[in-house]
Amino acid sequence: MAYVTKSPWVIHYDGSSCNGCDIEVLACLTPMYDVERFGIINTGNPKHADVFLVTGSVNEQNIPVIKQIYEQMPEPKVVVAVGICATSGGVFKDCYNTMGGIDTVIPVDVYVPGCAARPEAIIDGVVKGLGVLGEKKAGNYKAAVVQADEEEVEVQSFGETTDDTAVATDKEEV
Amino acid sequence: MAILKIGKTVLGSLFNKPATLMYPVIPREYKELTRGHIDIVMEDCILCGICSRKCPTNAITVDRAAKTWSIQRMQCIQCSCCVDVCPKKCLTNESTYTTPDVIKIVDTFEQPEKPAAAGAATSPATSPATADTAAAPAPSADATLKVNDTCVFCTLCAKKCPVGAITVDREAKTWSVDNDACVKCGVCVEACPKKSLELS
Numbered sequence: 001m002a003y004v005t006k007s008p009w010v011i012h013y014d015g016s017s018c019n020g021c022d023i024e025v026l027a028c029l030t031p032m033y034d035v036e037r038f039g040i041i042n043t044g045n046p047k048h049a050d051v052f053l054v055t056g057s058v059n060e061q062n063i064p065v066i067k068q069i070y071e072q073m074p075e076p077k078v079v080v081a082v083g084i085c086a087t088s089g090g091v092f093k094d095c096y097n098t099m100g101g102i103d104t105v106i107p108v109d110v111y112v113p114g115c116a117a118r119p120e121a122i123i124d125g126v127v128k129g130l131g132v133l134g135e136k137k138a139g140n141y142k143a144a145v146v147q148a149d150e151e152e153v154e155v156q157s158f159g160e161t162t163d164d165t166a167v168a169t170d171k172e173e174v
Numbered sequence: 175m176a177i178l179k180i181g182k183t184v185l186g187s188l189f190n191k192p193a194t195l196m197y198p199v200i201p202r203e204y205k206e207l208t209r210g211h212i213d214i215v216m217e218d219c220i221l222c223g224i225c226s227r228k229c230p231t232n233a234i235t236v237d238r239a240a241k242t243w244s245i246q247r248m249q250c251i252q253c254s255c256c257v258d259v260c261p262k263k264c265l266t267n268e269s270t271y272t273t274p275d276v277i278k279i280v281d282t283f284e285q286p287e288k289p290a291a292a293g294a295a296t297s298p299a300t301s302p303a304t305a306d307t308a309a310a311p312a313p314s315a316d317a318t319l320k321v322n323d324t325c326v327f328c329t330l331c332a333k334k335c336p337v338g339a340i341t342v343d344r345e346a347k348t349w350s351v352d353n354d355a356c357v358k359c360g361v362c363v364e365a366c367p368k369k370s371l372e373l374s
Contacts, residue, residue: 034194080274084231087248087278091230112274115251120202125274127198132276 007039008130011049013069016098017056017090020116021083025053033119040126046072051129053122057085057092058099070106076136078129080110082122087111208269209252214243216283218264222357224336225256225265238357244282247272261359317358317373319351324370331362331371 014022028035029042043049046069058066070079081102084090089100102108109132112125195202204210221241226234233249234256236242257265272279319340327347332340339355340362342348363371 031193032195033197037194084249084251088231088246090249090251093231093249110274110276111248111278113248113250113272113279115253118202118271120197121271121274123197128274128276 007041008050008126008133009041009043009048010051010053010126011043011046011069011073012053012055013066015054015056015062015066015086015102016059016092017083017085018116019056021055021086021114024114024116024119025055025082025122028119028122033123035123035126046070047074049073050077050133051126052077052079053082053126054079054086054102055082055117057089058102058105059095059097060099061097063099063105066102066105076133078109078133078136079106080112080122080125080129081108082112082114082125083117084113084115087113090115204269204271206269209254209267210269210271211247211252211267212245212250212254212256213266213268214283215264215266216243216285218262219243219283219285220262220357220359221285222261222336222359222361224259224261224359224361227336228255228259230255241285242282243285244280247279247281249278261361318353319356319358319362320372320374321349321351322370322372324368325349326368326370328367330365330367334361334365336361 012022012025025042027033040051046052050073052070052073054066070077079102081087085092086102087108089098092098093100099105110125110129112121114121117125221236221238221243223236223238226232226236229250230253231249231251233246233251235244235246237244252267254267257267327342327344327349329342329344332338332342336359337355337357339352339357341350341352358373360373363373
């Protein structure tokens with residue numbers, strides 16, 4: 001957790017949702033919850049960010065935006081899907097324009113449940129994400145995944161494949 | 175006068191507690207009605223599957239063959255719809271939250287073996303809060319659905335049946351139930367406008 005001492009900065013993006021989780025993320029930054037006391041700053045620049053907080057589901061229009069923010073973030077980086085829409089699509093899952101959760105576009109490291117996700121849950125999720133970030137920094141994240149149960153391995157490999165396809169589709173666009 | 179105003183604020187800031195909740199150090203206490211996560215009492219569950227059909231996000235899966243009830247925690251929006259529609263009132267919305275995780279958590283509950291049926295029969299009587307379930311028939315698993323001659327073949331029972339076990343033919347004036355498919359949930363008995371259905 002040595003990495004955590006270096007003030008992780010977050011970037012927040014709200015996809016297509018009711019904005020409930022969006023407001024809860026901002027509530028974390030108010031004096032009531034005050035995540036800035038841990039050195040966490042909500043930055044507007046992906047190149048300064050370590051943690052990508054995504055709220056809301058993915059639709060056709062915001063796929064390139066999410067991919068671009070993700071690709072602009074320097075390694076190591078962590079994606080935290082906040083709220084049920086971001087984790088699985090929620091009530092918008094079956095909409096014609098909705099892809100589902102964020103993990104359909106970019107690999108997600110931590111899922112934060114809740115509709116809307118509570119500020120406490122978001123803080124817990126970011127703290128969990130920082131653990132993953134520390135492991136990624138140390139370069140033993142893969143080892144940690146292999147040690148875990150089968151389900152986790154499946155999720156990780158799924159994330160990698162979506163990343164590859166994401167890059168592939170980007171090349172096609174270019 | 176301005177000094178008095180700012181002095182009040184300064185004194186208040188000196189002696190009042192800080193506005194910050196200091197969350198990870200001091201754990202948050204949730205109110206009783208907080209919608210945290212769905213919990214189930216498997217002893218009372220009859221695996222009728224109404225909860226999984228009504229769930230707006232398809233988070234609940236009921237497997238009648240394997241006798242399991244499972245919920246995808248990262249898909250449930252805590253709307254309490256399943257709690258409201260459950261005919262046996264075996265679902266509850268607890269105030270504690272599912273903790274964030276690196277995987278999509280799926281919680282599966284297995285139905286215990288039969289001796290639990292006695293506990294299921296006595297629980298509505300002991301708790302006064304579940305007056306609705308106490309008033310509704312609490313049939314055992316081997317009860318059968320019966321219709322008497324006051325039936326007007328309105329088909330409401332067939333429409334309400336969660337498993338489609340009831341067939342009503344208005345033309346031929348016949349009413350039949352598939353006893354193998356029937357889950358004995360009692361929804362049809364409550365829905366019947368002529369009170370001509372009975373689980374016994």
